[in-house]
Amino acid sequence: MSQASTAIIAPLQCPGFQIIDWPNPVGTPTHANLPWLRLAEGPDKLSFDIEVISRNTLARSFDCTQKAGNDAGPCNFCVHLEPKLKALAENARVRRPHTRHGLLTPLQLVKVIHKRDQNMNALKLWGLNDSRKIRCLLSELEDHTSLVMALAQSNVPWLRNLLQTALRNGTSISAILRKIEEALERGYRPQGHSQEALNLSLLILRLGGQGLLYSLNQFLAILSPRTLYRHTSFVKIVPTVGRITQDVIQQNITSVALVPHATAGLMTLRGVSLLVDKTALEEAAVYLPQSNSIGGLCWTHSSCVDVTLNNYHSALNIANALKAGRVHLGKEIMVVGAHVFGEDGLYPILAAPTCKSEDASDMEFIFNTTINSWYASGADKEIGPVWSFTTDGDATRRKAGHRTFLQTPLPLTSPLYGTLSNLPGLNLLTGAHEITLNFDYKHSLQA
Numbered sequence: 001m002s003q004a005s006t007a008i009i010a011p012l013q014c015p016g017f018q019i020i021d022w023p024n025p026v027g028t029p030t031h032a033n034l035p036w037l038r039l040a041e042g043p044d045k046l047s048f049d050i051e052v053i054s055r056n057t058l059a060r061s062f063d064c065t066q067k068a069g070n071d072a073g074p075c076n077f078c079v080h081l082e083p084k085l086k087a088l089a090e091n092a093r094v095r096r097p098h099t100r101h102g103l104l105t106p107l108q109l110v111k112v113i114h115k116r117d118q119n120m121n122a123l124k125l126w127g128l129n130d131s132r133k134i135r136c137l138l139s140e141l142e143d144h145t146s147l148v149m150a151l152a153q154s155n156v157p158w159l160r161n162l163l164q165t166a167l168r169n170g171t172s173i174s175a176i177l178r179k180i181e182e183a184l185e186r187g188y189r190p191q192g193h194s195q196e197a198l199n200l201s202l203l204i205l206r207l208g209g210q211g212l213l214y215s216l217n218q219f220l221a222i223l224s225p226r227t228l229y230r231h232t233s234f235v236k237i238v239p240t241v242g243r244i245t246q247d248v249i250q251q252n253i254t255s256v257a258l259v260p261h262a263t264a265g266l267m268t269l270r271g272v273s274l275l276v277d278k279t280a281l282e283e284a285a286v287y288l289p290q291s292n293s294i295g296g297l298c299w300t301h302s303s304c305v306d307v308t309l310n311n312y313h314s315a316l317n318i319a320n321a322l323k324a325g326r327v328h329l330g331k332e333i334m335v336v337g338a339h340v341f342g343e344d345g346l347y348p349i350l351a352a353p354t355c356k357s358e359d360a361s362d363m364e365f366i367f368n369t370t371i372n373s374w375y376a377s378g379a380d381k382e383i384g385p386v387w388s389f390t391t392d393g394d395a396t397r398r399k400a401g402h403r404t405f406l407q408t409p410l411p412l413t414s415p416l417y418g419t420l421s422n423l424p425g426l427n428l429l430t431g432a433h434e435i436t437l438n439f440d441y442k443h444s445l446q447a
């Protein structure tokens with residue numbers, strides 16, 4: 001009886017503050033997501049105790065009175081743990097970066113380990129990539145060393161061209177090495193087709209002919225005769241033999257200017273300036289097979305002899321005439337060229353050897369013959385009308401120029417008349433076809 005009464009009057013124990021609605025992932029017990037490490041002594045120690053009794057998780061204040069409060073609930077101290085538990089629940093729900101591991105729950109620590117594993121795998125992959133890169137770089141470095149060794153030890157012909165071609169094509173060092181090996185073993189010969197190579201080949205062809213070009217092509221990086229012919233268009237001017245005739249000039253205009261102009265599809269008419277100048281010539285008589293005659297004699301006097309080689313006497317006649325001074329070897333060659341305004345280059349239309357004895361009337365003859373040939377060949381309709389005739393500062397040509405091109409006053413019907421007639425002091429005299437006289441500035445300054 002006394003026992004039973006003791007049991008009835010014994011005060012109820014404080015059950016502690018029950019933790020429910022804890023933020024733990026589905027399928028895991030509440031206590032798996034509690035910061036157990038914070039129960040240990042230290043600065044992070046919680047200000048209350050956590051217990052798991054029969055799968056119930058409880059928080060108990062250190063000051064727990066051990067006696068139940070109202071309605072057999074937790075004691076007064078344990079009841080006030082609620083805000084602290086809320087803060088703890090927030091920490092268990094979200095793991096902030098850089099939180100000390102001592103504050104984390106077991107589940108959070110597992111996540112940290114997972115993250116570590118992932119990082120480790122990424123770093124391993126990185127390391128593998130790096131080692132592959134290093135291997136490639138090392139082999140490339142080895143290729144470079146081999147290239148330097150190859151360049152230092154062997155005398156590779158055409159080396160510069162080989163390297164230029166390879167670099168232009170973005171070839172790798174190992175491929176260049178293979179090419180060098182080929183060059184050494186099998187005579188691989190790269191060739192440059194640069195403008196310099198073209199010019200050099202052309203010079204060699206002109207000075208030494210096809211044979212020299214072919215021989216040098218075997219040893220220098222220049223074009224072979226066949227490649228040169230493929231890359232260059234050659235124009236043929238008929239050299240003047242004997243008196244200058246309109247036929248020869250017209251023939252030159254057709255082959256040098258009209259045909260290339262039509263081939264290039266240039267249809268626009270432009271103004272043309274004819275230019276005359278002299279250039280040095282090797283003093284020699286040459287045999288011209290196409291006309292079976294002797295070339296290189298001055299044009300002014302070659303009409304004094306028969307330049308055709310019909311028999312032995314013809315040759316003797318020419319030799320005697322040269323000896324007697326009736327005819328001379330050309331010291332210079334007089335070239336008349338047509339320059340089209342707005343185009344680069346020059347169309348040579350007359351090349352005549354001269355002994356420099358022309359007087360003003362000879363020059364007038366040249367001026368008139370070339371201009372007449374230009375118009376007779378129809379070049380004024382295909383390329384353009386002649387606007388001016390340019391000469392150097394030579395006194396004879398100047399005199400002849402004044403006679404030829406300062407003759408006719410600019411006609412009233414000319415479209416330029418209205419503008420030019422109002423400029424006081426301007427000389428309005430022109431030649432035929434309203435061609436004006438012009439002097440090359442460089443020559444004028446020299447004079």
Ligand SMILES: [Zn+2]
Binds near residue numbers: 065
């Ligand atoms: Zn309590």
Ligand SMILES: [Zn+2]
Binds near residue numbers: 300301328354357
């Ligand atoms: Zn002469």
